[in-house]
Structures are given as structure tokens and as C-alpha cells.
Amino acid sequence: QQQVKQSPQSLIVQKGGISIINCAYENTAFDYFPWYQQFPGKGPALLIAIRPDVSEKKEGRFTISFNKSAKQFSLHIMDSQPGDSATYFCAPTGGTYKYIFGTGTRLKVLA
Amino acid sequence: DTGVSQDPRHKITKRGQNVTFRCDPISEHNRLYWYRQTLGQGPEFLTYFQNEAQLEKSRLLSDRFSAERPKGSFSTLEIQRTEQGDSAMYLCASSSASGSAGELFFGEGSRLTVL
Numbered sequence: 001q002q003q004v005k006q007s008p009q010s011l012i013v014q015k016g017g018i019s020i021i022n023c024a025y026e027n028t029a030f031d032y033f034p035w036y037q038q039f040p041g042k043g044p045a046l047l048i049a050i051r052p053d054v055s056e057k058k059e060g061r062f063t064i065s066f067n068k069s070a071k072q073f074s075l076h077i078m079d080s081q082p083g084d085s086a087t088y089f090c091a092p093t094g095g096t097y098k099y100i101f102g103t104g105t106r107l108k109v110l111a
Numbered sequence: 112d113t114g115v116s117q118d119p120r121h122k123i124t125k126r127g128q129n130v131t132f133r134c135d136p137i138s139e140h141n142r143l144y145w146y147r148q149t150l151g152q153g154p155e156f157l158t159y160f161q162n163e164a165q166l167e168k169s170r171l172l173s174d175r176f177s178a179e180r181p182k183g184s185f186s187t188l189e190i191q192r193t194e195q196g197d198s199a200m201y202l203c204a205s206s207s208a209s210g211s212a213g214e215l216f217f218g219e220g221s222r223l224t225v226l
Contacts, residue, residue, distance in 0.1 A: 006153075032212035043115075043202050043217030044154065089153050093212045097142065098167055101153035 006090055006102030014110050019077040021105045023090030026071065030094035033066060035075045036101075038087045044101075047088070048075070080109045113137060115218035117203050123224045124193055132188045132221040136205030143186050144215065145178055146202040154202055160186060193225045 005024045013019050021035075034049035050057045050064040050073065057064045063076040073092075077084055087106050091099040116135045124130050136143050141162050146154035157176065158168045162183035175193075180186040190197055200222050204215040 034214070036215075041219070043204070043219050044215075045217065046214045049214070091154075091215075096167060097161075097206075097212055098156055098159065099144070099212075099215060100156065101146075104151070104153045 004090060004092060004100045004102045006105060008105060009103070010106045010108075012108045012110065013080050015080065015082060017080050017109075019075075019080045019084070019107055019109070021075045021088050021090075021107070022072060023074065023092070023102055024070075024072045025090075025092050025100075027092070027094065027100075028071070030092040032094060033064065033073045033090070033092045034099075035062075035064065036089045036091055038089065038104075044089060044091075077107075080107075082109045082111045085109050115203055115205055115216050117201075117218035117221045119221060120219065121222045121224075123226065125226050126193060126195060128193055129189065129191045130193055130223060131190075132201050132203075132223075134186045134188070134203030134205075134218060136185070136203070137216055140205035140207050140216070141183060142206045143180055144204040144206075145186070145188050146204065148200045148202055148220070149198075157188070157201075190223075193223075195225045198223055198225045 007022050035047045036044035037047045038044040048062045061078045066073040085108050087104045090102040093099040118133045144159040145157040148154045158178050160180040175191045178188045200220040202220045204217045
């Protein structure tokens with residue numbers, strides 16, 4: 001089974017706050033764990049990704065935390081900005097190169 | 112611009128008509144994907160190619176859907192006898208085959224409205 005569960009469905013944070021989005025998966029063959037960002041009318045774009053040999057990766061204000069034993073990974077957005085308002089998807093893959101997208105989290109950052 | 116391009120960007124058709132979408136991937140990418148996205152949902156996998164070979168097709172796809180990638184370059188997605196439930200954004204993405212999974216580069220999508 002390649003089910004991916006993403007939470008929360010929507011998130012509202014104040015400017016400067018921390019946004020946290022979680023993704024749980026079932027397939028232990030997954031070995032690449034990306035987060036995609038999508039703005040209205042645009043295709044998704046890779047934000048940050050992690051492989052299972054590390055537990056955390058940070059790029060600027062964005063951090064992925066990976067918990068292999070719990071089969072979960074999360075996206076942390078520090079110092080959230082109004083420009084971060086978008087929909088975020090996790091899309092793990094492994095083995096077959098078929099990327100399974102989560103249902104998305106709609107983030108709104110209030111100015 | 113060397114990104115993924117899709118054509119047409121918007122298509123309005125009547126139920127029962129056939130439609131075809133085209134995707135031109137990034138030139139050096141040999142993996143090409145088609146996804147379908149409806150409002151408020153994540154992209155749903157339809158099919159993917161490595162070069163000209165179609166390696167996997169979603170069981171959710173009916174026989175009305177067909178995709179091709181002749182010569183391993185551009186790809187087309189055809190929907191025959193369209194139904195209102197086919198209304199969605201059809202996304203194309205490409206990636207380079209480097210022995211492990213990597214970034215998907217998406218086009219801006221082709222939005223289909225079936226009346």
C-alpha cells in the first residue's frame with residue numbers, strides 16, 4: 001500500500017510564526033521524501049527534500065525532519081511570511097519512481 | 112525558457128468529444144509523468160515514461176485515456192469520449208534518470224473543462 005496522509009488540511013499562522021506540516025506514509029520502500037509548494041494556477045515546485053540517511057535537513061527558513069521508525073516526515077517553516085501562503089504537498093517515492101502526493105495543506109500567513 | 116511546457120493551457124469541450132494535451136519536457140530529462148489534479152486535491156498519478164517506454168499506468172485510468180511518448184521526447188495525453196468527471200488540471204512533469212529518485216519539474220498544466 002502506498003497511502004500518504006498529510007496534516008493539517010489547512011493552517012493559518014501569523015507573520016513571523018512557525019508553520020508545521022506533517023506527512024505519514026506506509027510504504028517502507030520509500031527512499032526520497034520531498035515537499036512541493038504550489039501557488040494558484042501554477043504547477044507544484046520542489047521546496048526541499050530529504051533522503052533517509054539523515055534525520056534533518058535545513059535550507060534557509062525551511063527544515064525537513066524525518067522519523068524513519070515512525071514513517072513520518074514534517075516540514076517546518078520558520079519566520080513564516082505572507083509570500084509563503086500556498087499549498088504544500090508531500091510526495092514520497094521509492095523503487096518505482098512513482099511519486100505519491102498527499103492531499104495538501106493550504107497555508108495562509110497573515111500579515 | 113527550458114522548463115516543461117504544456118499545450119493548450121486551457122481547453123473547454125463538450126461531453127463526448129476527444130481532447131489531446133501535449134507536454135514538452137526539459138530536453139535532457141528522460142522520465143516524463145502525467146498527473147491529474149482536481150480542486151483542493153493533490154496531484155493524482157496517471158502514468159509515467161522512461162524514454163519512450165510507458166512503465167506504469169494508474170489502475171484508476173479508464174480505457175478512454177491513452178498516453179504516448181514517441182521517440183522519447185514530447186508526450187501526448189488523449190482523452191476519448193470526455194465526461195464531466197474528467198474536468199481537472201492535467202499536469203506534466205519530467206525528471207532525469209540518475210539511478211535514484213530526484214526532483215520533478217512540473218509544467219503549468221492544461222486545464223480541461225467538460226460541459
